[in-house]
Amino acid sequence: MPVAINCCTQRQERLWDSMKALDPPCDAMIVTSRHNLRYLTGFTGSNGVAVATASGTFFFTDPRYQFQAAQEVAAKAKAVTGPLLNQVAALATRRKWKRLGFEQDHLTAGQFELLRSKMTRHQTWLPRSGVVETLRMVKSDEELACIALSVKTNSMALDAALRRLRAGMSEAELAAEIDYQMCKLGAEKPSFDTIVAAGVRSALPHAHPTRLPIGPGVLLIDMGAFQGGYASDMTRTFFLGEPTREMARIYKAVLEAQLAAIDVVRPGIKASAVDRAARNVLKAHGLDKAFMHSTGHGLGLEIHEPPRLGKKEGTKLEAGMAITIEPGAYVEGVGGVRIEDTLRVTTQGCEVLTPTPKELRVL
């Protein structure tokens, strides 16, 4: 997904507009997050730093990316040797900028100290959090198309991998099949370490696949792709053989909770209210204690982005956001169920992008 240059220029202008609202104002904002750099400038390499100002954006990278930066970057790009932050300090001194914003979550303490040591005492440092991430929450149509494609590839990969499921196969082998199918179907790579958790291990929300054979019982699969740089995310819980009454009951409750949460997704609703919709259903089934994570999260250039759909999240949903809805219930020693789709918020409500069915399925 090569980003059109003019699209990045608009993003830089939106960043600057949003910064104006922050007090005190910055003369320049130093951007160091790789994902924020990609969003603002189009740069897909691993080493860069941007400095956004009212009159334009400066970009520095190292000589490995000279050619790539010239092609990709919507800013005054320069390839330099040595630490990129030295260039930032020199530029700030030359331009006599007084108030410098920086991404406090994307600069190490050591890097910040280096930056500060290179400059005079007259500068004021303004730590900023989530400024670009906030802009990224609402996606453009092009970004939503990338996410929809990634979601489709992810679902096709699950189908293809399940067709290869054989007796005696291990969790790790099935995870390898999933990743392989994803990449064959067009993904760059998985968007996180694929989770395949069988039997009682499905009760661990962050289980790593083991080399143990998948036995009869629950089979929880949480998987996502990066395609065109954009993430997808889906969880399905299957059964090898008929589920126990207890597991069937849990499945039904989680599905009901997931549908209830999807049902309330619309512009203007608080993220916490979506979380509550899922949580209330699970509570009615006596499973609220068994649901110990949040109901979902935004996704885009990263697998986890704002907004978080958690208990205390005040962010209001807006049309154009891409989010997951993924309630679950986990009973130690018994098993766990999670059902997760990727959605986009529309002007009227939402559209579930994930095409994979989610009725209880016995494999």
Add this chain to the structure above:
Amino acid sequence: MPVAINCCTQRQERLWDSMKALDPPCDAMIVTSRHNLRYLTGFTGSNGVAVATASGTFFFTDPRYQFQAAQEVAAKAKAVTGPLLNQVAALATRRKWKRLGFEQDHLTAGQFELLRSKMTRHQTWLPRSGVVETLRMVKSDEELACIALSVKTNSMALDAALRRLRAGMSEAELAAEIDYQMCKLGAEKPSFDTIVAAGVRSALPHAHPTRLPIGPGVLLIDMGAFQGGYASDMTRTFFLGEPTREMARIYKAVLEAQLAAIDVVRPGIKASAVDRAARNVLKAHGLDKAFMHSTGHGLGLEIHEPPRLGKKEGTKLEAGMAITIEPGAYVEGVGGVRIEDTLRVTTQGCEVLTPTPKELRVL
């Protein structure tokens, strides 16, 4: 690779011994790097912080990892809600520690500010770099066995993937085959994004695999696995059809450079001298300008660890280090060659762990 508890205790003692040499001394050292935490405590989860002191090590994680931490961690482990750094601040205040070391490369500016804001003005903050990384350079026999296994899996995966190479296959498809075979053969995952670069694209040292079919000419593959938590790394350059005279000449020069570098690896030699051994050979072939990266790097829990085998690296090699030797030559518009093995430094010299042959091979 579950690390034996007593092995971690020894590592903590070695950390404390090495810290004594630093001036001024610390009362406690706050460890936040995920890899350093794994090394020192055995913890394999994603969220934890350790505080090392002369009398023992404290460890904090969140409730998701309560059970796992109890099993894995060689320290006083506690699962807590809320930011882990708040717990560190409370502990430091309670214990009246005055001089606090922290990993300045593994704490964001925002986290450091949070930590500082929770404490009194009487504390002195001592930024530290690479303290645990330095300990990690020399591997134990168990660690070297893990690396050797990862290397073996990686080489077997290359063989298996090459057997599946077909006319018209794209770089991305071959990369997917490689990752798949790796995981089927026992790896947890690739240790970095697999590079498959065909034709003139082989001249880009950090090429991403494309969906373009692999045509006749150069085929450069750089791949590595994580197995038992430990990395392997290998590059091979093949030819589809007979190489041009120019490419055959470059291949011969790079192989000669790689063997020359391996030849000088032994305890006591400076990393820069190993780099020079490779560089001198390429210079003699008029290819010094075509070799724009360093000759190798350490590897272990991370794919890139100290020591770097670069022009200016003064670190002396020691028995027990695991390193790569990977000179290359890249000619824009023509093609590139890189040949890389994983080695361990022995008391007498070194052992090349990578079993894959490296004579010029036409596929």
